[in-house]
Amino acid sequence: MKTGLLEAVVNELQIGVLVISDKKKLLYANPFFEKTFSVEGKPDGKNLSDVIKDKAVIEVIEKMLSSKGKQPQEITIQGRGSQILEARLVPFASDSGSRVLICFFHDVTEEKRVEAIKRDFVANVSHELRTPLASIKGYAETLLDGALEDKATLKNFLTIIDRHANRMTALIEDLLTLSMLESHQMPMSFESLDIKGLINSVIQGFEKQAKDKDIELIMNIGREIPKIMADKDRLEQVIVNLVDNAIKYTNKGTVRVLAEKSDDMLQVNVEDTGIGIPEKDIPRIFERFYRVDKGRSRELGGTGLGLAIVKHIIQGHNGKIWVKSQPGKGTTFSFTIPSFS
Helix, strand or coil: CHHHHHHHHHHHCCCEEEEECCCCEEEEECHHHHHHCCCCCCCCCCEHHHHCCCHHHHHHHHHHHHCCCCCCEEEEEECCCCCEEEEEEEEEECCCCCEEEEEEEEECHHHHHHHHHHHHHHHHHHHHHHHHHHHHHHHHHHHHCCHHHCHHHHHHHHHHHHHHHHHHHHHHHHHHHHHHHHCCCCCCCEEEECHHHHHHHHHHHCHHHHHHCCCEEEEEECCCCCCEEEEHHHHHHHHHHHHHHHHHCCCCCEEEEEEEEECCEEEEEEEECCCCCCHHHHHHCCCCCCCCCHHHHHHHCCCCCHHHHHHHHHHHCCCEEEEEEECCCEEEEEEEEEECC
C-alpha cells in the first residue's frame, strides 16, 4: 500500500526523478523525467550516457558515485531548446549496501525568464531616468555658476529643464499605470460606448500634428458596428497611443482608423504608410521598453511603455491585439473587443 502510494505521488510530481545505480545504470525514472529528456521506452536498465547527454552532469554523477561523499550537490543544466533545469543529486545507500544516486530535476526556465525580465526592467528604468536627470543637473549647475544673469540663456535652459522634468513625469506615470494593469489593480469603469464618437474625437485631436507632417487622417466606420461595453478613458488611451505612433513613424502619407464588425467582435485597425517594423522585431513589439530603433524613438519622444500599456488594457477588456507590418510600406495595429447584444 505504501509503495504504491509513494509511486503514485512520484509519478505525479512536476519534478524529474531519476535513480542511478553505482554501475551507472538507470533504476527508475518518473514520467516527468522521461518527458523532459525524451526517453524512448522503459528507462530501467539503460546506461546513463544513453539518456543524459550533458557532459557536465555526467561528470558530477560519476564523481559522486565513485566518491564516499554524503553531501548532496546542485548543478544547473541546459535542457532542450531554451529550457533550463536545476539538478539536485542526493547519494543514498540501498538496503543491499550498494551506493545509488537519486537525482531531482526542476524546470526553472520560467523563473530564469522572470529574473531576466526584472533585471532588464530595472536597467531600463535606471537608464531612462538617468538621461533626463543628468540634463537637469547639468543645466541647473550651469545656471548656478552664473548664467542666471543672461535672460535669454536662463529662459532657454529652464525650457530644457522643464522638458526633461516632463519626460520623467510621463515615465513615472506610465510605470505606475503599467504596474496597476499588470497586477489587475487598475479600476475599469465599463459602459456602453459610442466607438464612432470616440474615434472621431481622437482624430480631431491629432489634426494639427498630422497636417504639420502632410499626413492625411482618415476615419472609416462600418455600417454595422457592434455594441461594446468598455472603459471609455482606457480605450481612448489605446487609440490615442496607436494613432500617435502611426503619425510619429509616418512621413507624408496616410493614417487611417477603421472600425468594423468581425464575427461577434468589434475590430479596430490603425493603419499607416510609414517606415514599418522589421519582421524580427514584431514578436517583441509589446514588451516594456522595447524599441525597434532606440535612437529614433527617443528623438521622437515617448517612454517605451505605451504599447505594453495598450496590450494590458485590451486584455483587460477580454480582447486581443496584434500587428502586421512591412518595412518601408507601413504598419497596421489591430485589436478586437467582444460585443454584446
